Amino acid sequence: MRVLVLPALFDEANKLRRLTVEVMQRLDGAGIDSVLPDLPGCNESRQPLEAQSLDHWRQCAAAAAAHFSATHVLTLRGGVLAAPPEMPGWNYAPVAGRQVLRAMLRARTIAAREAGRDETIEALQQTGRSEGVELAGWPLGPDLFAQLESAAPQPDAAQVEIDQGAIGGGALWLRAEPDESPEQADALAAAIATGLAPA
Amino acid sequence: MTELAPSRSDIDTKLRAILRDVLGLDAERVERFDGDTGLFGHLPELDSMAVAGLLTEMEDRLDIIIEDDDVDGEMLETYGGLLAFAEAKVVEN
Incomplete structure (x- = not known):
């Protein structure tokens, strides 16, 4: 099992950076691998953002899933827009x-x-x-x-939506200053680990 | 059956909850906001991106549409101004 993480977009990626990494650390603690690639033009990618398209991001997300042999995808906020629709997984607060x-x-x-x-x-x-x-x-x-x-977000995608109500607390992408919430990271990681547990 | 319009105190409660989420303040502190409490231009963390998030969240939670022309310094300057704007928008809907 390996989870491909597609981060939130632009300013929301900064606001959710800590939550994203904390969820990955918790998944690791639960024995679940995860990988977080940068979308081209974002974060530490050396590609120019102005040359990007959503089509290209989708191709890159699919290529990353294949490269890392990911079995599931976790998207945060706008990351859902680049997700391979047929991949099982979760969309956190899709937008x-x-x-x-x-x-x-x-x-x-x-x-x-x-x-x-x-x-x-x-x-x-x-x-x-x-x-x-x-x-x-x-x-x-x-x-x-x-x-x-x-x-x-595609309604027929193979992913399950996790809305903020299920996680509890105030949405971190709304914060004027980037913040963290161990409780929210716990809740999001738990939702994923539960979803991956054999029935 | 027609749905009753949200009451003033309901809008006030929702608006405080949004500000709490945006500013990351505890409920008690936001509860103390009064009509003259300064917002945009007074709270350094409330920059244009944060205000944009605030307005977008107001649209979602209060079920209103905020037009380009609606946004001016006066409505954003104080809590009272923002609340009056939100109430007028909800009535308008």
């Missing part, structure tokens, strides 16, 4: 690409307004689709932007 973009578009318009510039979400969306746009410090190319706009 549609549109919602991921909405918060980032909003952050940009709020920052612009503070700086005395007038930007609208609609105009930024058009720029995003045609030439790409930098949102909250993340340079998104037109392919990734457009594909995120229409990407959503």
Whole structure:
């Protein structure tokens, strides 16, 4: 058994970094292997983010699953959008690409307004689709932007949803400052270990 | 049967819970927020990305849509301003 972990996207990846790693440590303690690759253009990847697309991320996630002989996949938040749909596993608090973009578009318009510039979400969306746009410090190319706009978790995927209510406590991706929660890591790891236990 | 609109205190409770999650504060501290408690521009951790998350979460939990034009300094400056905005939006729906 080996679990491929697909991290949350962009700012949410930073907020959930500690939770992600803590879940992996707990799985390791329970004798379950897990691997956490960087999506191309994210975290320590040396690929440029602006050259990425969701299609490419999906191909890379499938390639990583094959390379590491992963049997299951755990996605966090927007990581679900890159997951191989036929792989069994879990989607923690899955989110549609549109919602991921909405918060980032909003952050940009709020920052612009503070700086005395007038930007609208609609105009930024058009720029995003045609030439790409930098949102909250993340340079998104037109392919990734457009594909995120229409990407959503697939209802017929082989993965089970784990929502925040099942984990308990306040969602860490919402925190203004990155934080950790040993209790939430315990709960998420336990849900996975239970799912992997022979019936 | 028509569903009753959420009461003012219900909106107040939900809004405090969202702020608690965003700011990572304990319930007691958020409970002490009053109408004049400063938010955006007063709390250093509440930057534009955090405010964006806050607004998106308000849409989900209060079942409202927040338009581009709705967002201004006044609604974000104090807890009272944000609560008044949320109440107006819920009524509008």
